[in-house]
Amino acid sequence: xxxxxxxxxxxxxxxxxxxxxxxxxxxxxxxxxxxxxxxxxxxxxxxxxxxxxxxxxxxxxxxxxxxxxxxxxxxxxxxxxxxxxxxxxxxxxxxxxxxxxxxxxxxxxxxxxxxxxxxxxxxxxxxxxxxxxxxxxxxxxxxxxxxxxxxxxxxxxxxxxxxxxxxxxxxxxxxxxxxxxxxxxxxxxxxxxxxxxxx
Amino acid sequence: xxxxxxxxxxxxxxxxxxxxxxxxxxxxxxxxxxxxxxxxxxxxxxxxxxxxxxxxxxxxxxxxxxxxxxxxxxxxxxxxxxxxxxxxxxxxxxxxxxxxxxxxxxxxxxxxxxxxxxxxxxxxxxxxxxxxxxxxxxxxxxxxxxxxxxxxxxxxxxxxxxxxxxxxxxxxxxxxxxxxxxxxxxxxxxxxxxxxxxx
Numbered sequence: 001x002x003x004x005x006x007x008x009x010x011x012x013x014x015x016x017x018x019x020x021x022x023x024x025x026x027x028x029x030x031x032x033x034x035x036x037x038x039x040x041x042x043x044x045x046x047x048x049x050x051x052x053x054x055x056x057x058x059x060x061x062x063x064x065x066x067x068x069x070x071x072x073x074x075x076x077x078x079x080x081x082x083x084x085x086x087x088x089x090x091x092x093x094x095x096x097x098x099x100x101x102x103x104x105x106x107x108x109x110x111x112x113x114x115x116x117x118x119x120x121x122x123x124x125x126x127x128x129x130x131x132x133x134x135x136x137x138x139x140x141x142x143x144x145x146x147x148x149x150x151x152x153x154x155x156x157x158x159x160x161x162x163x164x165x166x167x168x169x170x171x172x173x174x175x176x177x178x179x180x181x182x183x184x185x186x187x188x189x190x191x192x193x194x195x196x197x198x199x
Numbered sequence: 200x201x202x203x204x205x206x207x208x209x210x211x212x213x214x215x216x217x218x219x220x221x222x223x224x225x226x227x228x229x230x231x232x233x234x235x236x237x238x239x240x241x242x243x244x245x246x247x248x249x250x251x252x253x254x255x256x257x258x259x260x261x262x263x264x265x266x267x268x269x270x271x272x273x274x275x276x277x278x279x280x281x282x283x284x285x286x287x288x289x290x291x292x293x294x295x296x297x298x299x300x301x302x303x304x305x306x307x308x309x310x311x312x313x314x315x316x317x318x319x320x321x322x323x324x325x326x327x328x329x330x331x332x333x334x335x336x337x338x339x340x341x342x343x344x345x346x347x348x349x350x351x352x353x354x355x356x357x358x359x360x361x362x363x364x365x366x367x368x369x370x371x372x373x374x375x376x377x378x379x380x381x382x383x384x385x386x387x388x389x390x391x392x393x394x395x396x397x398x
Contacts, residue, residue: 011374015348017355017366042392046381049330049391050349055226056233060243062225065250066218072251 001025003036010040014047217257220266221250227267227351228274234346235278237335249274271347272361279339326388333383341376348373 006029012018013026030037228249233242252273253260260269334342343362347353353361358369385392 008374011377012355012370015355015373017370042381042385043377045392046377046384047349049326049384050345050380053234053327053330053350056230056239056242058226058229058233058243058246059239062221064243065221065225065247068247069217069221069251069254072254 001029003029003033006030006033006036007039010036010043014040014044213257217254220270224267224270228270231271231346231351232274232278234331234334234350235275235339235342237331245274245278249277252277268353268357268361271351271353272363275343275347275362279343326391329384329387330380333380336383337376337379341372341379344369344372345376345380349377 006026009018009022009026013023016023018026030040225246229242229246232245232249233239236242236245249270253270256273260266334346337345340362344358347358347361348355355366355369355373358373359366362369364372381392
C-alpha cells in the first residue's frame, strides 16, 4: 500500500466509509508515514472547520414558500370536475375508466339477449385470427372487445415519474382523460384505451 | 362521498402534509441552498423554486425515503442544472483578494497567534467568511458533495442516492473538494492549520 493510494482514500477513511480491512491498513500506514499523516491531519482539520459553520437563518419564512406554492399556476387551478391537472395518476385515469365502463355497459344493454356472445355486433367487427398484434388466443373475447389500432388514441402528454427539470406537464387536450383521439375511425366512437408508448 | 369530495379530501390531505414538511424543513433547506449558492438572494430563489417543484411532484414522493433526501435531490439538481445554465452562479477567482467586513480591499485578517488552538478562533467572522468563500470556489458537483457530507451530515450512500451517482464518484468528489477547500483556506489563513505536528 503506497502513499498515493492511501492519500486518495484519506477522506473515506476519515468518514469510516471503507471496509474494515482497508480502514485497518490505512491506519497502520498512517502510524508509520509522516507525510500521509500530515495530509490526513490537514483534511481532518478542514472537515472540522466545515462542521463549525453555523446554521444560516433565512430572511423570509416558510409562509413565503407556501404563498408561492398556492399561487403556482399549474397546480392551483382546479378543474370543474374537481380534478387537478397534476392530480395523482389514479384520478387522471378515473374519468377515462368511468367513461369506458359506461360505453361498454351501454353497448351490452343494446344487444338483444338472444344474441350469442360470439356474434359480432354492428359496432364491433371480429378481429382476423391472423392479426399479428392480437392473435386469436380467445376469439370469442376478441369479438366482444375489438382493440383499436394504436395510432388512433395517443397520449398527448406523459406524467413524469421522478422530479426533474423537465417543463411542467400540461394537457393540451382533455385535461381529465389525458389523451385525445387524433382521428375518427369510420364513424365509430373511439373508446378510451391506455396505450403504453415508449418515451 | 362523491367523486369531487374524494378528490377534495385527498388534495387537502396532501396539502396539509406538504405544508407540515415545508415548515419542518425550511430552515435546513435554506441553509443548504445558502451554502450552495453563496448568497441569500439566490438561496431564497433556489429554495422557493425547489419547494415549488417538490409540490408539483409531491404525489410521486416515496414516503419510505426521508423527505430531506428527496428534497435535496430536487434542490441540488435544480442548483447544478438550472443555475449553471442561467449563468447565475456567483463565481469568484481563486486569486481574488479577500474583502473584509470593513470594506478594506486587499486586507487579510491575521489575528494575533495567542490562542492555544487556532480552531477555537474559527468561529470568528473572518474565518467563517474564508471557509464560506472557499466553498464557492469549488465546482458545483464538488460543492454539493462536500456540503451534503460535512454540513448536512449525509453518508456517502445517501449522497450517491441524492446526486444519483456511484459511491466511488461521491468519494472522489468529497476528497477532491476537501483538498481544494483546504488549499484555499490554507492560502489565506495558514495559522488555522498550524499546530505542533502540522506543517
